[in-house]
Amino acid sequence: MISPANVRRNTPQRYRMEAGKCASCGKVFFPPRVVCPCGSRKFKAYTLPSEGKVVAWTVIRTAPRGFSDEAPYGMGIVELSDGTRLLCQIADCEPERLKVGLPVTLEFRKVQEAGESGVIAYGYKAVPER
Amino acid sequence: MRDVAIIGIGMTDFGEHWNDSLRDLFVKAALAAIDDAGVDRVDSLVVGSMTPGLFTGQEHLGSLLADYLGQGPIPGTRVESACASGGLALRVGFLEVASGASDVVLVGGVEKMTDVSGAQATYALATAADQDMEVFHGVTFPGLYAMIATAHMHRYGTKREDLARVAVKNHDNGLLNPHAQYRMKITVDQVVNAVKVADPLTVLDCSPITDGAAAAVLCPLEMAKKMRLKKAPVRIAASAHATDTIALHQREDITFLKSTYEAAQKAYKMAGVKVSDIDFAEVHDCFTIAEICVLEALGVVKKGQGGKATRDGLTARDGRFPVNPSGGLKSKGHPVGATGVAQAHEIVTQLRGEAGARQLKGVKRGLAQNMGGSGGSAVVHILEVL
Amino acid sequence: MAGIVGYGAYIPRYRIQVEEIAKVWGADAQSMKKGLMLREKSVPGPDQDTITIAVEAAKNALRRAGIDAKKIGAVYVGSESHPYAVKPTGTTVAEVIGAVNDCHCADLEFACKAGSEGMFLAYALVKSGEVEYALGIGADTSQGAPGDALEYSTAAGGAAFLMGTKNVVAEVECQYSFMSDTPDFWRREYMHYPRHGGRFTGDMAYFKHVRGGVEGVLKKAGATVKDFRYVVFHQPNGKFPMKMAKELGFTDEQMKTGLLVPTLGNTYSGASPLGLSAILDEAKPGDRILMCSFGSGAGSDAFIFHCTKNLPKVQGKAKKTRDYLDRNPVYVDYGTYVKFRRKIRKNVED
Numbered sequence: 078m079i080s081p082a083n084v085r086r087n088t089p090q091r092y093r094m095e096a097g098k099c100a101s102c103g104k105v106f107f108p109p110r111v112v113c114p115c116g117s118r119k120f121k122a123y124t125l126p127s128e129g130k131v132v133a134w135t136v137i138r139t140a141p142r143g144f145s146d147e148a149p150y151g152m153g154i155v156e157l158s159d160g161t162r163l164l165c166q167i168a169d170c171e172p173e174r175l176k177v178g179l180p181v182t183l184e185f186r187k188v189q190e191a192g193e194s195g196v197i198a199y200g201y202k203a204v205p206e207r
Numbered sequence: 208m209r210d211v212a213i214i215g216i217g218m219t220d221f222g223e224h225w226n227d228s229l230r231d232l233f234v235k236a237a238l239a240a241i242d243d244a245g246v247d248r249v250d251s252l253v254v255g256s257m258t259p260g261l262f263t264g265q266e267h268l269g270s271l272l273a274d275y276l277g278q279g280p281i282p283g284t285r286v287e288s289a290c291a292s293g294g295l296a297l298r299v300g301f302l303e304v305a306s307g308a309s310d311v312v313l314v315g316g317v318e319k320m321t322d323v324s325g326a327q328a329t330y331a332l333a334t335a336a337d338q339d340m341e342v343f344h345g346v347t348f349p350g351l352y353a354m355i356a357t358a359h360m361h362r363y364g365t366k367r368e369d370l371a372r373v374a375v376k377n378h379d380n381g382l383l384n385p386h387a388q389y390r391m392k393i394t395v396d397q398v399v400n401a402v403k404v405a406d407p408l409t410v411l412d413c414s415p416i417t418d419g420a421a422a423a424v425l426c427p428l429e430m431a432k433k434m435r436l437k438k439a440p441v442r443i444a445a446s447a448h449a450t451d452t453i454a455l456h457q458r459e460d461i462t463f464l465k466s467t468y469e470a471a472q473k474a475y476k477m478a479g480v481k482v483s484d485i486d487f488a489e490v491h492d493c494f495t496i497a498e499i500c501v502l503e504a505l506g507v508v509k510k511g512q513g514g515k516a517t518r519d520g521l522t523a524r525d526g527r528f529p530v531n532p533s534g535g536l537k538s539k540g541h542p543v544g545a546t547g548v549a550q551a552h553e554i555v556t557q558l559r560g561e562a563g564a565r566q567l568k569g570v571k572r573g574l575a576q577n578m579g580g581s582g583g584s585a586v587v588h589i590l591e592v593l
Numbered sequence: 594m595a596g597i598v599g600y601g602a603y604i605p606r607y608r609i610q611v612e613e614i615a616k617v618w619g620a621d622a623q624s625m626k627k628g629l630m631l632r633e634k635s636v637p638g639p640d641q642d643t644i645t646i647a648v649e650a651a652k653n654a655l656r657r658a659g660i661d662a663k664k665i666g667a668v669y670v671g672s673e674s675h676p677y678a679v680k681p682t683g684t685t686v687a688e689v690i691g692a693v694n695d696c697h698c699a700d701l702e703f704a705c706k707a708g709s710e711g712m713f714l715a716y717a718l719v720k721s722g723e724v725e726y727a728l729g730i731g732a733d734t735s736q737g738a739p740g741d742a743l744e745y746s747t748a749a750g751g752a753a754f755l756m757g758t759k760n761v762v763a764e765v766e767c768q769y770s771f772m773s774d775t776p777d778f779w780r781r782e783y784m785h786y787p788r789h790g791g792r793f794t795g796d797m798a799y800f801k802h803v804r805g806g807v808e809g810v811l812k813k814a815g816a817t818v819k820d821f822r823y824v825v826f827h828q829p830n831g832k833f834p835m836k837m838a839k840e841l842g843f844t845d846e847q848m849k850t851g852l853l854v855p856t857l858g859n860t861y862s863g864a865s866p867l868g869l870s871a872i873l874d875e876a877k878p879g880d881r882i883l884m885c886s887f888g889s890g891a892g893s894d895a896f897i898f899h900c901t902k903n904l905p906k907v908q909g910k911a912k913k914t915r916d917y918l919d920r921n922p923v924y925v926d927y928g929t930y931v932k933f934r935r936k937i938r939k940n941v942e943d
Binding site for chain 1: 326327329330333339340341342343344345346347349350353354355356357358361402403404405406407408454455456457461
């Protein structure tokens with residue numbers, strides 16, 4: 078969904094990796110939450126690190142609408158150095174290199190666009206060392 | 208809470224029904240269930256459908272279908288929990304009867320998926336995932352389950368062939384199910400070498416796009432005992448529902464289906480049984496890896512052992528714990544909202560001894576596990592003969 | 594004294610070789626390579642554009658500068674391939690690095706010298722005391738028309754320079770710009786590819802303006818060619834800057850480090866800025882650097898930088914230009930190249 082409002086709202090997370098850390102139990106939420114499962118409603122601003130490793134991966138070959146030009150592309154669940162996990166594409170990575178444990182760094186990339194005349198949605202992708 | 212029984216079941220064939228609209232499918236299945244129960248009127252209707260709006264542009268199903276069944280002005284409720292919508296409809300119907308709010312309730316599930324293009328269908332199904340954190344990045348449902356698979360294979364040594372065996376077994380079963388969409392045998396080799404959708408999953412690891420509906424009539428057990436029914440009522444011994452993060456990467460353990468575990472634990476407690484008291488199950492094999500993980504979450508095998516158990520034939524029709532004698536979602540088809548109710552349909556059919564060539568011998572208690580998204584929700588029912 | 598407090602580069606990983614392009618259009622690869630003095634060029638991936646390149650370069654510049662991005666008062670990105678015709682590249686850069694909300698921004702356009710003009714504006718704002726820090730970035734994902742000579746060289750990459758007055762790593766000792774209205778290379782609104790005046794783009798454009806810029810800055814600074822350890826000119830191919838160097842009296846040794854075009858191609862607004870960042874990666878305190886960009890239309894921005902003792906402290910704090918340029922590139926064939934660069938006409942997805 079790339080409505081202008083949706084793109085703008087997600088900017089702090091997709092551009093600056095802004096997350097929230099529960100002031101009570103220390104759990105990190107990305108995106109930030111209003112209430113923690115521990116019951117607390119107080120959170121501290123927290124920025125995610127950009128280094129991590131792949132803990133699950135796949136290669137998307139049948140792509141959803143809007144991504145067919147990029148297929149096949151790697152996707153993975155990345156566990157960042159602070160333990161937080163996120164899901165994103167794994168870019169600039171030959172399919173044979175994909176494996177659990179692959180070290181990656183998050184880079185700023187185009188993720189989607191609403192057609193040739195629509196808004197471009199940028200965000201993070203995981204990139205292995207060259 | 209009153210004891211609840213299923214007194215009638217019905218379903219359409221599952222497949223591509225170009226000549227049947229959503230309401231046509233639902234009415235077919237519902238009338239079959241109403242006739243099977245031998246009732247004229249129901250007090251309430253609960254229908255599960257994941258996204259009739261995105262597939263057909265139609266919402267407001269509770270009223271539409273109550274009217275088309277000729278049952279107006281009864282209350283009609285549409286429930287949704289992604290692919291667990293059918294199971295949830297069964298649960299909500301159960302609660303209506305158990306609580307005393309209604310006596311005779313028709314529960315049903317329906318999905319009409321073939322009016323839209325494959326791309327639109329994929330988009331509609333993706334609404335079960337986290338839009339901002341998962342779908343935005345270009346992941347698909349096969350992709351999410353493929354990630355569960357690569358993690359499971361890495362951690363537990365589950366083999367590619369173990370996944371394929373789930374599809375092979377379910378097709379062996381579906382071959383014998385006249386309602387099934389794909390009634391053909393397949394081999395491990397065929398599964399492994401089919402067109403890749405999201406590594407390592409191929410198109411034969413994935414349940415299909417399907418049209419279909421299934422329905423059941425519920426009433427208090429005590430009332431059923433007093434009715435002159437054609438078929439023996441089946442008791443709903445347990446009904447349970449649990450949630451988890453819908454985003455896969457936010458799970459505690461991405462290889463463990465916690466919502467299924469939680470729902471199953473509640474169900475075993477409610478029914479006063481252990482997993483070893485369950486004779487067979489209909490589970491949510493939306494993708495082959497899902498069935499393997501569900502075995503572990505239900506406690507049929509230890510964590511990580513689902514692949515090996517499949518390999519060893521534990522879940523075959525002649526195994527110690529048959530799973531998906533109907534053919535599962537893989538072979539029977541997966542009209543999303545209908546699946547949960549179709550699982551109950553199979554269990555009742557087996558408990559009645561009416562499953563023909565795929566009949567499991569001497570079964571008295573079956574479990575239905577219906578799951579939403581990549582495990583964000585799970586609904587578990589335990590049905591038993593009286 | 595005002596100058597560079599942090600610098601950073603970014604070059605995409607993909608490359609295409611001259612041979613790949615030549616074989617499709619029936620050209621003589623060896624003579625292309627010899628004539629252009631370039632072997633291969635960088636290709637942006639389908640998920641990369643001027644904005645993503647500018648952002649990563651800016652992040653590297655910030656890693657070296659080590660300052661709070663909130664102190665940045667202006668962000669200028671010069672490019673001829675801004676992703677939007679209306680909606681700036683600079684605002685996305687500012688948003689990502691956290692320079693928002695009190696920050697000046699506007700995008701710049703002047704063919705291949707938009708980036709160096711951005712560097713000048715950033716420097717001048719800081720020097721005047723109007724802002725504490727300012728970013729000037731040159732980045733491009735330039736397109737060449739299929740089958741045209743430019744297709745061999747139009748490449749992707751960018752470099753960012755954070756200007757300030759504290760802990761400067763390379764002072765701006767002198768700046769001079771030489772500009773005229775010369776139609777050597779242009780693209781009309783709504784046209785997909787640029788056009789150029791063929792051989793007219795040599796003497797009347799590139800050479801006239803680079804010469805003008807260099808001679809002007811030397812005169813203004815009272816400097817001679819011997820004062821510079823490193824020299825970098827705009828590099829549309831390898832031939833032009835080396836010919837210019839020879840005419841002006843600069844040695845191969847002075848030109849060597851900043852000449853990236855043989856394996857990078859022409860990164861347009863990123864060209865001389867990337868050459869500069871490659872130089873800064875290895876320069877020592879006391880070294881003087883002469884940079885002169887060129888942008889068609891036409892003009893040149895010349896800078897004299899003087900490296901300070903702070904430079905060695907920051908060089909290792911981010912990936913070096915040559916890391917991006919040389920390490921394990923991925924070569925693509927022409928089909929993949931045109932697919933990445935969207936030169937293929939497809940049905941619109943509904």
